[in-house]
Amino acid sequence: MSNTPIPTRERLIEAAGKLFYGEGIRAVSMDAVADKAGVTKRTLYYHFRSKDDLIAAYLETRDQPNLALFRRWFAETEGGLAEKVVGIFRHLAQSARHPKWKGCGFLRTSVELVNLPGHPAMKAARAHKQRAEQWFAEVFEEAGIARELSQQLARQVVLLMDGAFAVVLLHRDASYMEAAGDAAARLVRDTEQRQLG
Amino acid sequence: MSNTPIPTRERLIEAAGKLFYGEGIRAVSMDAVADKAGVTKRTLYYHFRSKDDLIAAYLETRDQPNLALFRRWFAETEGGLAEKVVGIFRHLAQSARHPKWKGCGFLRTSVELVNLPGHPAMKAARAHKQRAEQWFAEVFEEAGIARELSQQLARQVVLLMDGAFAVVLLHRDASYMEAAGDAAARLVRDTEQRQLG
DNA sequence: TGATGTATACCGACCAGTGAATATACTCAA
DNA sequence: TTGAGTATATTCACTGGTCGGTATACATCA
Numbered sequence: 001m002s003n004t005p006i007p008t009r010e011r012l013i014e015a016a017g018k019l020f021y022g023e024g025i026r027a028v029s030m031d032a033v034a035d036k037a038g039v040t041k042r043t044l045y046y047h048f049r050s051k052d053d054l055i056a057a058y059l060e061t062r063d064q065p066n067l068a069l070f071r072r073w074f075a076e077t078e079g080g081l082a083e084k085v086v087g088i089f090r091h092l093a094q095s096a097r098h099p100k101w102k103g104c105g106f107l108r109t110s111v112e113l114v115n116l117p118g119h120p121a122m123k124a125a126r127a128h129k130q131r132a133e134q135w136f137a138e139v140f141e142e143a144g145i146a147r148e149l150s151q152q153l154a155r156q157v158v159l160l161m162d163g164a165f166a167v168v169l170l171h172r173d174a175s176y177m178e179a180a181g182d183a184a185a186r187l188v189r190d191t192e193q194r195q196l197g
Numbered sequence: 198m199s200n201t202p203i204p205t206r207e208r209l210i211e212a213a214g215k216l217f218y219g220e221g222i223r224a225v226s227m228d229a230v231a232d233k234a235g236v237t238k239r240t241l242y243y244h245f246r247s248k249d250d251l252i253a254a255y256l257e258t259r260d261q262p263n264l265a266l267f268r269r270w271f272a273e274t275e276g277g278l279a280e281k282v283v284g285i286f287r288h289l290a291q292s293a294r295h296p297k298w299k300g301c302g303f304l305r306t307s308v309e310l311v312n313l314p315g316h317p318a319m320k321a322a323r324a325h326k327q328r329a330e331q332w333f334a335e336v337f338e339e340a341g342i343a344r345e346l347s348q349q350l351a352r353q354v355v356l357l358m359d360g361a362f363a364v365v366l367l368h369r370d371a372s373y374m375e376a377a378g379d380a381a382a383r384l385v386r387d388t389e390q391r392q393l394g
Numbered sequence: 395t396g397a398t399g400t401a402t403a404c405c406g407a408c409c410a411g412t413g414a415a416t417a418t419a420c421t422c423a424a
Numbered sequence: 425t426t427g428a429g430t431a432t433a434t435t436c437a438c439t440g441g442t443c444g445g446t447a448t449a450c451a452t453c454a
Contacts, residue, residue, distance in 0.1 A: 046400075103308075117369060129367060164356055167355070176352070183357070
């Protein structure tokens with residue numbers, strides 16, 4: 001029976017992620033991250049060149065799991081295209097009801113780094129949002145919607161989702177997420193109509 | 198000929214506002230605000246009990262002018278209800294193209310204060326967003342849309358707008374604001390349809 | 395023995411907030 | 425009208441604490 005082989009670097013990113021997501025990157029010190037990981041600050045700086053490096057690593061680990069959830073929620077929801085999109089928003093609303101939920105880590109980090117557009121974490125955030133938009137576009141196209149309409153619709157659905165992330169966080173009221181889901185469904189149906197007509 | 202009688206307090210809020218909006222509240226020190234205002238830090242603390250006080254004052258001064266712009270843009274745009282809503286988004290897109298534009302100060306501040314829900318600045322941000330939503334709802338109702346549908350539509354338009362604030366800031370691409378305007382117009386027309394049907 | 399990883403202890407910069415003294419402007423009695 | 429007294433407004437210099445990051449030495453293992 002071998003020891004649990006959790007690589008140190010992963011553990012550090014995980015500890016940092018919890019703190020960064022929970023309190024915001026500027027509100028969390030490297031000392032706090034080291035404490036949380038049960039490690040000296042010097043060790044932290046052995047594995048990451050700087051705080052900025054650690055922030056970037058934190059966001060990069062969040063990209064894939066996030067999109068995987070969308071895929072699963074979409075697949076699991078019964079019904080037509082609009083219903084399946086609503087399913088994603090319903091699951092997001094459910095997540096948002098958890099007290100530890102603090103919105104979208106990508107969006108919040110990008111707000112904190114607003115004047116550093118070249119920061120690797122900003123690039124990670126942009127890439128993530130673009131991947132989400134592209135995934136929606138592909139889904140719509142596979143459902144028979146023309147490419148151009150699919151891309152437009154995907155962009156608008158993502159806008160609704162990000163708006164809901166911000167507003168739900170502000171008001172601490174997950175029902176805004178369901179209002180966003182309803183709006184997304186209306187846009188999907190409107191696009192389907194346009195496709196037929 | 199009297200001297201220009203600009204009250205000190207106002208000047209301090211203005212200087213603070215420029216820095217807070219431009220760089221974020223956590224990134225700006227009280228020393229920086231004092232310097233910007235051409236005043237000693239001690240003077241700053243004579244007029245404001247704490248940095249939190251100053252942050253709250255900054256947001257409170259931004260509430261009314263912001264809504265006034267919406268009213269003007271809406272009134273100035275020719276066309277039906279959907280077109281007039283699109284007019285607001287077009288003006289927002291135009292603003293967003295200015296290099297000093299940094300999204301919505303209310304939303305960005307609320308992200309930086311995510312763990313202080315009782316902070317006066319958070320209350321100001323919530324109040325502002327609610328007033329915007331309510332204004333849209335009144336406009337829709339005056340245009341003949343039923344109260345319940347108006348409230349739902351207003352909420353969804355605000356979601357699109359806030360999503361666009363976040364996404365335009367992330368990608369530094371104002372065309373997302375126009376995509377949001379298009380989505381809003383589609384929702385307006387869909388609601389009008391539903392009203393007639 | 396040399397590469398990898400961790401610990402102790404520290405640094406200079408910055409930051410929110412303050413103590414004590416001073417300057418300015420207003421009030422009111424002589 | 426003037427001068428003393430008072431409230432307002434501002435300055436200089438400072439503090440205790442935190443922050444990102446580091447110099448150095450010690451441990452472990454191939």
